[in-house]
Amino acid sequence: MKLTFCGAAGQVTGSSFLFETGSTRFLVDCGLFQGSRTTRAQNYAAFAFNPKQLDFVILTHAHLDHSGLLPRLCAYGFSGPIYTTPATRDLLGVLLPDSAYLQEVEAERAARHGREFTAVYSLQDAHAALKLVRAVPYDVPFEPAPRMRVLLRDAGHILGSAIAEISIEEAHRTRKIVASGDLGQPGRPILRDPTPVTEADVLLLESTYGNRDHKPLDRTLDELVTALQRGFDRGVVLVPAFAVGRTQEFLYYLNQLTREGRLGELNVFLDSPMASEVMRITARHFELFDEEARRAAQLHASGRSAVRLSVTESVRDSMALNRLQSSAIIVAGSGMCDGGRIRHHLRHHLSNPRTTVIIIGYQAAGTLGRRLVDRAATVRIMGEDVPVRAEIVTLGGFSAHADQSALVAWARNFARPPANVYLVHGEPGSAAALGERLAKDLGWRTHLPGQGESVEI
Ligand SMILES: [Zn+2]
Incomplete structure (x- = not known):
């Protein structure tokens, strides 16, 4: 063979x-x-x-x-x-x-x-x-x-x-x-x-x-809390995430940290046209989840979730997010920043030193996400050179x-x-x-x- x-x-x-x-x-x-x-x-x-x-x-x-x-x-x-x-x-x-x-x-x-x-x-x-x-x-x-x-x-x-x-x-x-x-x-x-x-x-x-090896989850969650607290005081927090992958897990942690009182009330904008569809698919395959996730989903369904999640589907809603000044997390695809709405947000916010970008997934060589992780001084987005003044935080533990x-x-x-x-x-x-x-x-x-x-x- x-x-x-x-x-x-x-x-x-x-x-x-x-x-x-x-x-x-x-x-x-x-x-x-x-x-x-x-x-x-x-x-x-x-x-x-x-x-x-x-x-x-x-x-x-x-x-x-x-x-x-x-x-x-x-x-x-x-x-x-x-x-x-x-x-x-x-x-x-x-x-x-x-x-x-x-x-x-x-x-x-x-x-x-x-x-x-x-x-x-x-x-x-x-x-x-x-x-x-x-x-x-x-x-x-x-x-x-x-x-x-x-x-x-x-x-x-x-x-x-x-x-x-x-x-x-x-x-x-x-x-x-x-x-x-x-x-x-x-x-x-x-x-x-x-x-x-x-x-x-x-x-x-x-x-x-x-x-x-990934950092232990506890340490990663500590780092996330620090990055978010610092980020919220200063400006907007951007999280490039795969629509299919760890987005749900990331939201699960945000919810958990808020319930534990380690984070205040959160405004999370899930800006991915695919996200709501993927969430519906996820709900259809509930039998594949483990016990913990089923419990979390029940909390969510009962309205006791601590995270205020808005799903933006239209381009107009997505553009409106540009007006956000602080205390908001925008989660958008693609996960490696080589496509999707995250590129618009990065173009708008990267040159602002008050912005925080939190990287939670693998960034392949040659992608925009990888250049951010490698601390490039300038990146090219949609034909425009954008200086990187935002704080880039890489959290490997969510991989x-x-x-x-x-x-x-x-x-x-x-x-x-x-x-x-x-x-x-x-x-x-x-x-x-x-x-x-x-x-x-x-x-x-x-x-x-x-x-x-x-x-x-
Ligand atoms: Zn894969």
Whole structure:
């Protein structure tokens, strides 16, 4: 069997892995490349295979760096099923059309300014991809091809996120491939912990935070309280957040801190056209939550929530937020500041030294969010150079990804070392550091694949 790393090899975006047996050809994930111009250029490259000859896709979760090239796959002739969880199917219904729409807007803007920009795909392609989705609940085996059995396990990363366990019978022996997808940090509210897996011959393991541990949650919450108190006294607080991901968790913490009396009354503006839709989807999949989250949701429903949350949907409401002077938190997407309404808010507020920007999620190399974390003096937003005078606070402890210790702990569940372990979805330093820890603690031999590399497994 041949495995080709079509993306997320030596980088965090563009997750896509091609498996070819004698009779079947399938992908695990088909993600968008996000970040610098050179990274994004890969979205336009020809697929390493003929999409018409692809039998099916298994999708681990809805984040665009895993799902965002599915419409392009369809535009190039793919017409097989896309297997994923019911919650991921629902989230894709919002995310893929939005991704196409943002590209069309970008193309129009570029045309107005005489720049060259081609949308990676159209709204029509996004809807074509959605038609191919087949939802399979967690832990229910299915057979996408003869002699092949797949199970999706809860990965605890975002709503609907899955680890894929794939058993393939070839030449009278069965081999098990496990693709971790993105793994969540255990012990967090709302989502469950990543499901332990005990057996694999081939393991594809994410390594986003392979080189470090998150600060303990208590310390992160202390830092959040300090940053918010300071920020409120001075001006507006901006929080770039993924519409799908830790936004709900962040709101949950704000609520908890207010109830504990550590924060005063809060005005939170959730400025994301997707946010209310995602909240509705989240409510539909209540069965996936853990106990704590159900309790919090009940409080919210009973009107005893301490946070005053306003959801702005129209552009006019969003613009009106520009008039806010202080004591308000604006939470807006996109999470890495490379699109969405957060860019308008940043353009308006970054040059003001009274503004605080709180970064709560992973910022890929080359994104505007990463430049803020790296303390750039000036950034370019919508064709305008904006000096960064705002205070930038980075809080790593809210990450949706397992940290180094959590990844090693998850790997420890395997009864014996998988014969082939590939560290993917990490910048080279992170993947290498995780490889060293796995060698030292568990005696594992790991491989860091290169972009486009093929291996026999
Ligand atoms: Zn993800």
